[in-house]
Amino acid sequence: QLQLQESGPGLVKPSETLSLTCTVSGGSISSGNYYWGWIRQPPGKGLEWIGSVYYSGNTYYNPSLESRVIISLDTPKNQFSLKLSSVTAADTAVYYCARQSGVGATNWGQGTMVTVSS
Amino acid sequence: EIVMTQSPLSLPVTPGEPASISCRSSQSLLHSNGNNHLHWYLQKPGQSPHLLIYLGSNRASGVPDRFSGSGSGTDFTLKISRVETEDVGVYYCMQGLQSPNTFGQGTRLEIK
Numbered sequence: 001q002l003q004l005q006e007s008g009p010g011l012v013k014p015s016e017t018l019s020l021t022c023t024v025s026g027g028s029i030s031s032g033n034y035y036w037g038w039i040r041q042p043p044g045k046g047l048e049w050i051g052s053v054y055y056s057g058n059t060y061y062n063p064s065l066e067s068r069v070i071i072s073l074d075t076p077k078n079q080f081s082l083k084l085s086s087v088t089a090a091d092t093a094v095y096y097c098a099r100q101s102g103v104g105a106t107n108w109g110q111g112t113m114v115t116v117s118s
Numbered sequence: 119e120i121v122m123t124q125s126p127l128s129l130p131v132t133p134g135e136p137a138s139i140s141c142r143s144s145q146s147l148l149h150s151n152g153n154n155h156l157h158w159y160l161q162k163p164g165q166s167p168h169l170l171i172y173l174g175s176n177r178a179s180g181v182p183d184r185f186s187g188s189g190s191g192t193d194f195t196l197k198i199s200r201v202e203t204e205d206v207g208v209y210y211c212m213q214g215l216q217s218p219n220t221f222g223q224g225t226r227l228e229i230k
Contacts (some may be wrong), residue, residue: 037219046208046210046221046222046223046224047159047161047167047210047212047221047224048221049212049218049219049220049221051218060217060218061217061218062218063119063218064218096166096167100214100219102153102155102173102214103157103172103173103176104157104159104169104172104173104178104212104214105157105159105167105169105212106169106172106178108166108167108168109166110166111166
C-alpha cells in the first residue's frame with residue numbers, strides 16, 4: 001500500500017526558505033504516469049495546490065507561487081521535495097504531499113504544519 | 119486559471135436524509151477523451167483529504183455507494199443518498215484539467 005510522509009521544520013523565520021520532504025513507501029516515484037504534488041491549507045481555510053513534479057522530472061507550479069517554488073524528485077531516496085523561498089506569515093499552513101494522476105489525488109500524506117514566525 | 123465555485127458553503131443535514139453539493143467551473147472540464155476532469159474530496163475533521171469521486175462520476179476504492187457524482191462541462195453535483203454521521207466534514211471539488219489545479223471553497227457538512 002502506497003504511503004506518503006511529510007517531514008521538515010515546523011517553524012520557519014520570515015524571509016527564509018521553507019523546505020519539506022515527502023518520503024514515499026510502497027511504490028516507486030519513478031514508475032508510472034504519476035505527478036507528485038504539494039497542496040497546502042492555511043489554518044481554518046481551504047486547499048491550495050502549490051505544484052507538482054511528473055515522474056519524468058517535468059514541473060508544474062501555481063502561478064501565484066511560481067517565482068518562489070521549486071519541487072524536485074530524489075529518485076534514489078524515493079522522495080520528492082518542496083522549497084518555498086522568501087516566506088511570510090501568509091505561508092503558514094498545513095502542507096500535504098500527494099500522488100496525483102488523471103484520476104485525481106489518490107494518496108495523501110498526513111500533513112505537516114509549518115508556521116512562519118520570528 | 120479555472121475558478122471553481124461550490125454551493126452551499128454550509129450544509130446542515132439530518133441523518134438519513136439526502137444531501138447535494140454543487141460545483142461549477144469557469145471553463146469546461148470536458149477533455150477531448152470524453153472525461154470530465156473533476157474530482158471530489160472529503161476532509162474529515164483532523165484528517166487529510168481523501169478522494170471520493172474521480173472524473174466526475176466514478177467512486178474511488180472503498181467509497182460507499184450512497185455517494186454519487188454527476189455532471190459534465192461546467193456543472194457538477196455530489197449527492198449523498200442518505201447522510202450518516204460519519205459523513206461530517208468539508209467536501210471539496212477540484213479540477214485536474216489544467217495547471218494550476220484548483221479547488222472549490224469547500225462545503226462544510228454538519229449533522230442537525
